[in-house]
Amino acid sequence: MDLTTRLHLLDLIRLSASAESTCRAAERAARRASIRRKEAAGARRNLRLALRSAPSADAENALADAEREYEACEARAEAAGAHWRRAFSASERADARLGGALARTRYLTGSAEPRRKGARRTAEAALLSELAAMPKTLIRAAHALLVQSSAGKDSVVALDRVVRWAKAAGCLDKIVVVHADIGQDAEWPGVRDLAQQQAERYGLRFVVVKASVEFLGMVEKRGLWPDAQTRLCTSSLKRDEAAKFFTEIVNELGLDEQALIVNCLGIRAAESSSRRRKQELAIDHRASNGRRLVLTWHPVFHLTETEIWQEIVDQALDYHPVYDTLIPRLSCIFCILASFDVLVRAVRLCWVLGLPTPKTYVDLEQRIGHRFKDKFSLADVVAEAARQEAAEGPITWRRGDAIRHHLGDDAATAYLRRLALAA
Numbered sequence: 001m002d003l004t005t006r007l008h009l010l011d012l013i014r015l016s017a018s019a020e021s022t023c024r025a026a027e028r029a030a031r032r033a034s035i036r037r038k039e040a041a042g043a044r045r046n047l048r049l050a051l052r053s054a055p056s057a058d059a060e061n062a063l064a065d066a067e068r069e070y071e072a073c074e075a076r077a078e079a080a081g082a083h084w085r086r087a088f089s090a091s092e093r094a095d096a097r098l099g100g101a102l103a104r105t106r107y108l109t110g111s112a113e114p115r116r117k118g119a120r121r122t123a124e125a126a127l128l129s130e131l132a133a134m135p136k137t138l139i140r141a142a143h144a145l146l147v148q149s150s151a152g153k154d155s156v157v158a159l160d161r162v163v164r165w166a167k168a169a170g171c172l173d174k175i176v177v178v179h180a181d182i183g184q185d186a187e188w189p190g191v192r193d194l195a196q197q198q199a200e201r202y203g204l205r206f207v208v209v210k211a212s213v214e215f216l217g218m219v220e221k222r223g224l225w226p227d228a229q230t231r232l233c234t235s236s237l238k239r240d241e242a243a244k245f246f247t248e249i250v251n252e253l254g255l256d257e258q259a260l261i262v263n264c265l266g267i268r269a270a271e272s273s274s275r276r277r278k279q280e281l282a283i284d285h286r287a288s289n290g291r292r293l294v295l296t297w298h299p300v301f302h303l304t305e306t307e308i309w310q311e312i313v314d315q316a317l318d319y320h321p322v323y324d325t326l327i328p329r330l331s332c333i334f335c336i337l338a339s340f341d342v343l344v345r346a347v348r349l350c351w352v353l354g355l356p357t358p359k360t361y362v363d364l365e366q367r368i369g370h371r372f373k374d375k376f377s378l379a380d381v382v383a384e385a386a387r388q389e390a391a392e393g394p395i396t397w398r399r400g401d402a403i404r405h406h407l408g409d410d411a412a413t414a415y416l417r418r419l420a421l422a423a
């Protein structure tokens, strides 16, 4: 099957899923409107009885209000019901269209009802895993390749892989490196510059997206730290800002047809159980629409941490010195997902670098009265860091320690030599 047909099927899958979710939302709205109509009818009935048993001007006025409220509720319920019926028909049509298209392929056997039979999901998974296995074909088909870069180790390897495949496909000019700036107070120094250098190494366009409110401003405004369940920091400071850039890039492309945007992220399955549940290639249903089909691609999805470091050595990729202090992720200085020990190390590194971040965060924690994490506060973290500092003195590190730690001395020596030669 050719690529155009595969992409057409993926868009039909997207339309079917989107129509189904619109239909579900319309159904919920119609049920709510129906409940409100019943409540309004009950209130009107009670007021009619009250007026009959004790007539008064007040009771008449209250009944007139209840009649108006009931009429408004009835109109809303009818409109919501009509909307639901239209959404249901649209969903049936989208399913039928998809079912018809899938029936002509090997992705659907014996049924033209993709939603009811779960066939849509099966076909989606099969199509996406086939596409993920042919990166150069995918890159050639894309109108734009965005690489979301935090400047971290996984991002830099993902970028390098996409660049090598794009070079081989003759499509290097399609790549744009996108960095989400979440605020200088929250990030390690040099992160933004490193992301830019990593893009410039290949001569790529580099774009910084930034929300109007930074990380600390967002926490102050909400009076709450984000947590693993409500990762507002990722959704509002990174994902939503990246989505705005999709619109910009589609406008720049100015195509008459639907644009295919491949959005690459350096996410690995081995990082967490929630990441393991993701797919190497997926339709971004939220960001896709009639003007763009957005596929999220994780080019390093199956790599282990050791393999990431090996690629950094093999390709002589530059990484942030924070890793040499054996802090495992180049996230915010204090990431809400980090363990107690990593946060303690981050505090001690801040002290070596003369950063005010621990005090800024502890002050904020006290001001909003909400602990950084359920199990401990940042004040606890700073107290433990002070205890370790008194016992051991400031932390020290050498360039290459991250590689020494993961791959041994020889690998670190080879890496530093390659980096020096490339400079």
Ligand code: SF4
Pocket: 182, 226, 231, 233, 234, 331, 332, 334, 335, 336, 337
């Ligand atoms: S690094 Fe951690 S704290 Fe920072 S935005 Fe990501 S999840 Fe939130």
